[in-house]
Amino acid sequence: MSIVKKIITFRPSFTVRILTGLISMLILLSVCTFIGLADQTRLNVRAAQFDSRAVEAGAKVYFDQCARCHGVNGEGVEGLGPALASEHFVGRIELVTDAMQQQSIRVIKPSERLKQIEWSGTLESYIESVTAAGLPVKTSNLWDVTHPTFSERFGGPLREDQIRDVTRFIINYGLDPLPNDQALLPPAPGEGMAPRPTPVPLTPAQEAGKQVYVAKGCTACHAIRGVGAQGAIGPNLNKIGAVAEERIASESYKTNLKDQPPATTGAEYIRQSILYPNAYVVAQCPQGPCPAGVMPQNYAQQLTPEELDNLVDYLNSLR
Amino acid sequence: MAIVGQKLVKQIQATGLKATMAQRLDDAFTRFTAGLSWNDVRGVLRGDPPAKPNPRVKPHTEGFWFHIRPTFYHEAVTTLYPTFRLGLLSALFFTFEIITGIFLMIFYTPSPTYAYGNMLDILTNVPFGKFVRDLHRLGAEAMVIIVTLHMVRTFVTGSYKKPRQFTWFTGVVLLVVTLFLSFSGYLLPWDQLAFWAVTIGTSMADAVPGIGPQLNLLLRGAPDIGAGGLLRFYLFHVVLFPLIGVIFVAVHYYKVVRFGISLPPEMEAIGEDTARKVPPEKRVNFLPDILTNELMYAGVAFAILAISCATWYSAPLEHHADPLVTPNHTVAPWYFYWLQGLLKIPHMIPLLPSGIAGEVDRFFANVFGLTPKVFWGVIVGPLMFALLFVLPYIDPNPSRRYGDRKVMLTFGALFAAAIIYLSLAGIPTGVPITGFGYVGGDPASEVGQAFIPDEGVGPVRRLPYEAYVVGKFDINAQPNTGSAGLDRLIRDIHNDMEARKARPDPLGKMLSADASGSLEVKQIQSNLRQIIITIDYTDVNGAPAQFKKYTFLHAGSGYAD
Numbered sequence: 001m002s003i004v005k006k007i008i009t010f011r012p013s014f015t016v017r018i019l020t021g022l023i024s025m026l027i028l029l030s031v032c033t034f035i036g037l038a039d040q041t042r043l044n045v046r047a048a049q050f051d052s053r054a055v056e057a058g059a060k061v062y063f064d065q066c067a068r069c070h071g072v073n074g075e076g077v078e079g080l081g082p083a084l085a086s087e088h089f090v091g092r093i094e095l096v097t098d099a100m101q102q103q104s105i106r107v108i109k110p111s112e113r114l115k116q117i118e119w120s121g122t123l124e125s126y127i128e129s130v131t132a133a134g135l136p137v138k139t140s141n142l143w144d145v146t147h148p149t150f151s152e153r154f155g156g157p158l159r160e161d162q163i164r165d166v167t168r169f170i171i172n173y174g175l176d177p178l179p180n181d182q183a184l185l186p187p188a189p190g191e192g193m194a195p196r197p198t199p200v201p202l203t204p205a206q207e208a209g210k211q212v213y214v215a216k217g218c219t220a221c222h223a224i225r226g227v228g229a230q231g232a233i234g235p236n237l238n239k240i241g242a243v244a245e246e247r248i249a250s251e252s253y254k255t256n257l258k259d260q261p262p263a264t265t266g267a268e269y270i271r272q273s274i275l276y277p278n279a280y281v282v283a284q285c286p287q288g289p290c291p292a293g294v295m296p297q298n299y300a301q302q303l304t305p306e307e308l309d310n311l312v313d314y315l316n317s318l319r
Numbered sequence: 320m321a322i323v324g325q326k327l328v329k330q331i332q333a334t335g336l337k338a339t340m341a342q343r344l345d346d347a348f349t350r351f352t353a354g355l356s357w358n359d360v361r362g363v364l365r366g367d368p369p370a371k372p373n374p375r376v377k378p379h380t381e382g383f384w385f386h387i388r389p390t391f392y393h394e395a396v397t398t399l400y401p402t403f404r405l406g407l408l409s410a411l412f413f414t415f416e417i418i419t420g421i422f423l424m425i426f427y428t429p430s431p432t433y434a435y436g437n438m439l440d441i442l443t444n445v446p447f448g449k450f451v452r453d454l455h456r457l458g459a460e461a462m463v464i465i466v467t468l469h470m471v472r473t474f475v476t477g478s479y480k481k482p483r484q485f486t487w488f489t490g491v492v493l494l495v496v497t498l499f500l501s502f503s504g505y506l507l508p509w510d511q512l513a514f515w516a517v518t519i520g521t522s523m524a525d526a527v528p529g530i531g532p533q534l535n536l537l538l539r540g541a542p543d544i545g546a547g548g549l550l551r552f553y554l555f556h557v558v559l560f561p562l563i564g565v566i567f568v569a570v571h572y573y574k575v576v577r578f579g580i581s582l583p584p585e586m587e588a589i590g591e592d593t594a595r596k597v598p599p600e601k602r603v604n605f606l607p608d609i610l611t612n613e614l615m616y617a618g619v620a621f622a623i624l625a626i627s628c629a630t631w632y633s634a635p636l637e638h639h640a641d642p643l644v645t646p647n648h649t650v651a652p653w654y655f656y657w658l659q660g661l662l663k664i665p666h667m668i669p670l671l672p673s674g675i676a677g678e679v680d681r682f683f684a685n686v687f688g689l690t691p692k693v694f695w696g697v698i699v700g701p702l703m704f705a706l707l708f709v710l711p712y713i714d715p716n717p718s719r720r721y722g723d724r725k726v727m728l729t730f731g732a733l734f735a736a737a738i739i740y741l742s743l744a745g746i747p748t749g750v751p752i753t754g755f756g757y758v759g760g761d762p763a764s765e766v767g768q769a770f771i772p773d774e775g776v777g778p779v780r781r782l783p784y785e786a787y788v789v790g791k792f793d794i795n796a797q798p799n800t801g802s803a804g805l806d807r808l809i810r811d812i813h814n815d816m817e818a819r820k821a822r823p824d825p826l827g828k829m830l831s832a833d834a835s836g837s838l839e840v841k842q843i844q845s846n847l848r849q850i851i852i853t854i855d856y857t858d859v860n861g862a863p864a865q866f867k868k869y870t871f872l873h874a875g876s877g878y879a880d
């Protein structure tokens with residue numbers, strides 16, 4: 001009780017008040033001095049940290065929006081978009097940190113692409129402007145689409161800060177770019193204008209299968225060149241006929257297939273993937289790792305046997 | 320001019336240059352202090368007894384700043400009890416927030432396009448920027464606590480009773496202003512934390528019967544918070560609430576001086592107020608005793624604040640606000656947890672199966688014709704404040720003595736306990752033991768949220784980049800990745816999953832016993848990795864299900880710092 005009483009009736013003497021006040025002021029001043037002395041270095045360290053976090057945020061935007069046309073590794077996707085991770089496009093950079101911890105990007109090898117198209121600004125301004133505003137004209141027949149506008153300002157889904165982040169992410173490829181021979185390079189200006197080869201005509205059964213593909217809403221999640229909406233939840237099916245054969249030969253298929261007998265032909269693989277989507281889940285989808293259990297599992301009921309046959313026939317023809 | 324010059328020359332001739340200069344300087348000094356010469360001030364600071372007649376009263380009659388302070392206090396209120404200096408500290412923090420706030424204003428633009436970038440600039444490009452931001456933020460939160468404690472103390476000592484009813488009333492206005500100041504400032508960084516906390520907060524306005532949508536529109540400037548809402552909150556924060564605050568601090572303080580600080584209850588006869596009748600021998604002069612005391616408190620308080628901001632405290636800044644992505648477990652600022660807890664009451668009556676929660680909702684709809692949000696959020700919440708406002712006018716007991724106020728003090732304690740309990744219920748984890756207020760999704764997604772929270776750092780991002788090893792690791796197996804930190808993380812995830820398998824969460828959900836998981840580390844760029852947690856489990860319908868969550872980690876992002 002007496003200690004409570006002591007606290008309650010606490011009244012510091014005049015000397016204690018003056019001294020405590022002075023000491024507090026001294027502490028306050030030294031904290032400010034301490035902060036002021038190393039402030040520039042600390043600002044630089046923090047700037048580098050937020051720059052790193054911009055790369056992280058940019059990676060998220062890239063996987064959500066860009067990877068389906070430019071590839072999950074920035075290697076490019078045939079018919080959709082050129083490589084962004086290629087040395088041809090990003091050049092080569094390194095990160096340098098000075099004695100004050102200030103970080104900057106040093107260009108070792110500039111982008112060849114910018115020279116090729118005679119862009120007068122920086123790589124950053126080029127990426128930002130194409131991402132934000134798209135390309136107003138089709139530059140080559142190699143691509144099915146012209147570049148979309150991604151900025152909210154032009155009706156797209158991204159805010160300005162997201163465009164800056166994804167730009168920063170793409171520039172970061174320059175630390176270790178893909179060799180040009182492992183990437184899909186864009187044609188030089190004026191090239192690639194030849195009309196596209198006429199596709200092999202579909203048989204009536206395949207044509208019917210294509211109608212099923214569109215009618216059943218597969219386009220919502222899967223992209224096929226030239227067919228309806230360009231879904232990006234599941235894998236791209238541009239060349240699924242050829243890909244199916246690669247899949248059944250892969251080590252991953254042999255070890256990860258669950259509850260189903262292994263397919264022996266591409267057509268069997270496609271049929272299996274439609275009827276039992278969870279039997280084997282592909283590792284990489286346009287927006288990152290493929291989610292299991294997302295694809296509906298009741299196509300056996302939704303499709304008549306004939307529809308299924310036609311659908312498989314159609315998909316298997318895509319090579 | 321000529322006359323002044325002649326006088327000066329004469330004085331120099333009479334007393335010499337040095338003495339003249341000293342005398343003139345002292346004159347200027349005396350004018351500045353409104354009546355105290357340098358020697359008087361020196362005496363004050365040395366604690367010398369005053370001369371007679373006491374020159375130290377002069378500033379109180381001559382100058383503005385001292386004129387609004389009393390010349391003396393009763394000795395009995397200069398000890399720590401009864402005031403604990405909480406009113407003084409409230410005023411100091413209010414002033415401190417204005418000063419640090421003006422600094423921050425210089426670097427801030429109230430627009431969704433620039434606000435977040437401005438915050439980054441303040442942190443990375445403005446000298447002392449982070450320090451001042453931390454001071455402003457911590458100061459604001461400290462002020463909420465201090466003002467609340469100040470209210471608690473005036474309640475406990477019965478200082479709201481006659482004649483101080485209106486002092487209390489203006490005090491409650493100041494409490495509301497303090498809360499709204501904090502809350503309106505919360506939005507300005509325009510990060511996810513801010514955006515969603517304020518979205519939840521303002522949705523309360525939307526629930527007001529009849530005029531809800533209009534009120535909401537007035538507050539947000541649009542159906543959802545955007546450029547209009549940010550500008551409005553900025554103006555609330557830097558103009559409206561500070562203005563109301565300054566006016567009410569003035570009225571409040573005028574009343575405090577007018578009635579004097581109430582003496583400890585046991586010193587007075589019941590129903591009597593003797594605070595202003597101070598016998599000469601009980602007087603403690605403002606100069607120097609009270610002033611030095613206050614300066615000491617100011618020094619200590621701000622030194623503690625500065626040390627905190629230089630060491631452990633760092634104001635949060637999450638990802639840029641995104642109206643399309645609601646982060647998991649969004650919460651209001653902590654001083655509104657109680658309101659969030661209040662809103663959960665109908666859904667979360669402890670241990671009731673979820674079907675009955677629906678019944679409770681229907682009961683409210685049928686009996687009161689109100690949704691629970693309207694009832695608890697729009698009616699009960701503000702009613703609690705209304706109760707505070709009218710307290711001095713409805714309390715019939717004239718006695719301030721503790722012994723005579725057992726009922727009121729018990730009621731106050733219950734009120735405080737209820738606020739604390741509701742605040743705990745307002746957090747997603749709910750109240751410990753009873754589980755009241757727990758909100759959680761699927762247990763697998765809760766594992767994801769625990770290790771890779773949507774906002775905030777979390778264990779996965781806290782583990783430094785270098786501690787990760789590229790590869791895919793089974794969470795159920797004994798980890799052997801070659802990195803002690805990664806092994807520990809995998810074991811932590813394993814333990815967390817086991818805990819969720821062993822016992823149900825307060826809503827009765829459990830992770831299926833067969834659940835297994837993996838942690839995968841992928842190299843995306845030479846200094847960027849992706850970390851993916853995958854959990855395979857059996858869902859409530861017995862079907863196999865999978866949960867996936869990932870984050871990116873850059874070598875230099877420094878979350879661990």
Ligand code: HEM
Nearest residue numbers: 402406407409410470473478479487490491493494580581
């Ligand atoms: C920004 C907020 C506030 C400021 C700056 C402030 C300032 C002050 C100051 C300087 C005093 C002198 C006595 C003391 O230090 O305890 C005081 C007294 C008082 N305050 Fe406040 N106050 C604030 C908020 C409140 C609140 C929220 C309440 C109650 C709801 C309140 C009720 C009172 C009462 C009743 C007194 C008279 C106490 C007495 O005479 O013993 N004040 N206030």
